[in-house]
Amino acid sequence: MISSLQPPFFQALGDSKRVLLAGMGGGFDVFCGLPLYFALREQGVEVTLANLSFTSFHPLDPRPLTPSLLLVTPDLPPHGRTYFPELHLARWLDAVGEPARVFAFEKTGVQPLLGSYRALVQQLAADTVILVDGGTDALMRGDEADLGTPHEDAVSLTAVNELNGVRSFMVSLGFGIDAFHGVSHWNVLEATAEIARAGGFLGAFSLTPDMGPVQKYREACEAVFKQMPRHVSIVNASILGAILGEYGNIHATDRTGDSELWINPLMAQYWCYDLPAVAGRLQYRKALLGTHTMSQVDQVIHAHRESVALRSRHILPI
Template sequence: MLSGLTPPFFAALEDSHRILIAGMGGGFDVFCGLPLYFALRAEGRDVVLGNLSFTSFSPLMPRPVAPSLIEVTPDLLVQPGEYFPEYYLSRWLATQKEPSSVYAFQKVGVQPLLHAYRALIHHLKIDTIILIDGGTDALMRGDEIDLGTPHEDAVSLAAVNELKDVKRFVVSLGFGIDRFHGVSHWNVLEATAELARDGAYLGSFSLTPDMRPVQLYRDACEAVFEQMPRHVSIVNSSILGAIWGEYGNHHATERTRGSELWINPLMAQYWCYELGAVAECLQYREALMNTFTMSDVDRVIGAHREAVTIRPRFELPI
């Protein structure tokens, strides 16, 4: 790559050695970080995967690192087909001779999630955290006409923002996907422009089929989808379709039948930001700080939406 045109994100990672790539919105978000994971591993970095988990944590679940945090490994006892993306990813990683632990954060409020992140940083000596958003609704500040699915993203953002001794970034993949949840991408680009003015937008770059980390990302997704056929990820299926050249109303999974999709090349692009600046834009971040459960989070977001003036909807003029 021409050194003068390298996205600033790469330079920001230059001194990072122990990196946690964590899905911030739960579900399959961590899979959106796999191209970065494999690229950084190929450079010799120590990289760990984590995810805000939608799986219920049993009191008997082995390997708790801390309250609200478990280490998922291939030898867990899991019922076939159970919704547990972190487990099936762990199994696939083991087949690739990669470190197979995936750390799962419980779906909780900011205070217990912050405690879990602090425990994992201490446990693994993490120096850098990259929060991965499958989609772009993590950039919604709170007064847009539609926020997408904000709860998990906002909790992860608020918690990691409190970690002052590590580098922190937000990286999104899947521009356009949140249209499925009503998000106007006019707001996404508006937020990116505001962050650029503050020097907090660290550039974007595309994933293409010839890249080995991207091929491994596809292999991982396909292997896990086969193990969880009722829960194929709409986000990652759409991104993979975009990378391999699908366009328009293309449906890779039956889960999207009956809706109109816009699969497009922008879905295959990583968008990178300084996490602290993104967190500063979240209008209800301070109100989230004393939350302990997702019910608390829901009340905070609801109260904010009632108190704020909702801006009108704008669509991209293209």
Template sequence: MLTSLQPPFFSAIKDSRRVLIAGMGGGFDVFCGLPLYFALRAEGMEVTLGNLSFSSFSPLAPHPLAPALIEVTPEFRVSESEYFPEYYLSCWLQAQGETPHVFALRKTGVQPLLAAYRALVKHLSIDTIILIDGGTDALMRGDEADLGTPHEDAVSLCAVYQLAEERPELKTYMVSLGFGIDHFHGVSHWNVLEATAELARAGAYLGSFSLTPEQRPVQLYRAACEAVFQQMPRHVSIVNSSILSAIEGQYGDYHATDRTRGSELWINPLMAQYWCYELVPVARRLQYRQALMDTLTLSDVDKVIRRHRDSVNLRPRHTLPI
């Protein structure tokens, strides 16, 4: 084992015992954390899954752990038309013989989400939080030509940043999977690599590593995605479908789902790489972080981002010179 060439991320988390892997942008982001989930569990760690949820889940859990936090269980009664990937993931995990630990966090502003993260960390004695971004737009600082879909990512980033400030013993990381996917939302990956280089200079870039088809955690990730896609055929995840296509070696304008027909995709091997960062330095790059901290709703968040974009000189768009 060439341990001296392992990405620093592995060394950073090797002593973790109770890990929360949380999708930061909502939707199917938590699925992007499944390869890590299965790998860390195989190492003997206690791992819990969380996700910023797009679901209306308040009637399903009359006794939430916090106003913006519930545990999702297979016992929920969910209609076939309801968008609830966290529920179907919980059901799939149980079908594999696991005791599912899946939590949903409501789409809110920073303060309610911070309260939810506080409650979850306390409830489970979490020592490590890994936020997962399906894509790379969580690295945008605020003055790029296009930010992609920044609202949910920024709220999650700020909430966990504040929690890390309150609890210095808590280890916090941000990991992205799906390099190139956010081109669909206008992001220039020149800016993604610029951010990574800046974080590398600060000692906060913890390396990258690839997911390949023969890895058992990757096989379980694929199985989970395919099972949930069958349960939610109208909402097949474009992000995870693209990542799985990249893992299997597809390239270019390849469409695994009809949801992307009519657009041009760039499926590529870099989509199958985890890019790992210390969370606090990533959050400190966010130019409107301070203004977000007191937000209560996503409408508040939208106003903050719009005001910031109106107040700064947006930098010209760059494309990768390759």
């Protein structure tokens, strides 16, 4: 095996023993971390899954650590919630013999989220935190022509950057998907180049259908999609198609029927970064630090966009 050509990401993980792997943008982002979850588990690493949740919290939900952190286990009552990917994931993990718990972070501003991350890292004695972005808009710095859907990504990035005593990384899966939300991938590659110059780009690698962790990822997605047929994840369905070699305007769900997609091999690549290097580019990060609610986050982003000269939109010259 030519170990010297492995992406630096694996070297940077080093002797990590207890990893918190968290979806940073809400929804199904935690599913984008499942190939890593299974690969790390195969190496004997203790991995805990978490996700910034789009699910409403119920007064009877178990919150053992902080008011904005929910412990999701297979027996958690759905309390009428039809959109609950964390619960369906916990049930699937239980069915295949994996540790059946997923922590759900409430959709808040930075301060409550930071408190929840600190409590969970301490509870788990985690030495490493990996944030996972389904797509690439977490790399937008703030003055691009379009930011995609930046709120949840920016809050997660800012909160985890404030943690002490842990290694922190960010990985993205789904290059090209955020064109659906207006992101120019010229800016994604620009960000990666800037981070590379700062020493924070840790390489990229592809997921292929023959990989065991990828097969389990596909099984998990397909099982949960069956439980939530009205909420099939556009991001994960597109990634799975790319892994299988689909290309072009391929639609796995009728939710995208009115748009043109570009399913492509780059969607099946993990792009890996040192988290502080990504956070250091976020132009409104310091302004986010005092936020408690998503409405305050929205105000910060709006104010920043009003205060800077937005750059012209570029398209990839290929």
